[in-house]
Amino acid sequence: MPVSKRLIVLAFTLIGSIGISAAVELVPKSFRSGSLAAIAAAREGKPFMLHLWSINCSSCRGEMDVLAKLVREHPKFDLVLIAADAPGDAAEAQALLAEKGLGEVECWVFGEADAQRLRYEIDSGWHGELPRSYFYDPAQNRIALSGVLKETQLEAWIAAAGR
Template identity: 50%
Template sequence: MKTLALLLLLFSASSHAEIRPFVPGSLQQIQAEQAGKPFILALWSATCIHCPGELKTLAKLARRHPRLNIVLLATDTPDEAAQLEKLALGYGLGKQAQWVFADPQPEKLRYQIDRRWFGELPRTYFFDRNHQRTASSGVIPVEQLEHWVGEHVK
């Protein structure tokens, strides 16, 4: 019985990433973890109508480019972590780094991410190797994603 429990624990740990709380200072932590590497920060929500398509496209991109780093940031709450994990797994992004807003004032977190972002989703930030970033709101065309990956992910 203990062996079965251990195997289930190992399987679940390897099948998806833990969702971490996004609080003031978390963006700097994400950038430190991605130091010297280009990455995509994808902001989404379980209630966003256009987010599933965007996330499925990012999953396909990640499968075609295994060196691509994608960080998911849900603008929901930690109370919804189980649902967010399930959705990310279903979209094919279960192994990507995952975060969720964890502040009672989400506006404060939005402001720390980008003073010009007003909460529209999906919102995507492209960080190059030096962590210079560009932002895009709405669904991003596959061609634009492929172009960015071709330029930045080697």
């Protein structure tokens, strides 16, 4: 690598590290057996959206831009993200969320090797396709939807949930 390019990279790295140290250190939580119950218990009586994605899910990436926009526009929109990846993917998952403007949203990453067991605990009828979204009402009844959702669908739910 030419020296000049190396210096640029070095400078960029320094700037990057300053930026990171100034921000609040956000680490994804480890999603384990029982975590979903904890997520729901913390939101008793309140609507929220649970959104499962993966760093390998190309379909998920486009939807993240929409989710980030909605989070910005609707401060009361309670979104919980779960990356259905492996424990070692936490840093990459967090970096991707930060890049997409979702770095401040509550984020979990599968923290056990047996992903099948975790998926089953979330939903015994879910085959693992992503993205997968669950819309919880205040009574914690939920609706499950697979695939990328339209912004209008999400806005309609946010509006209904906010009433």
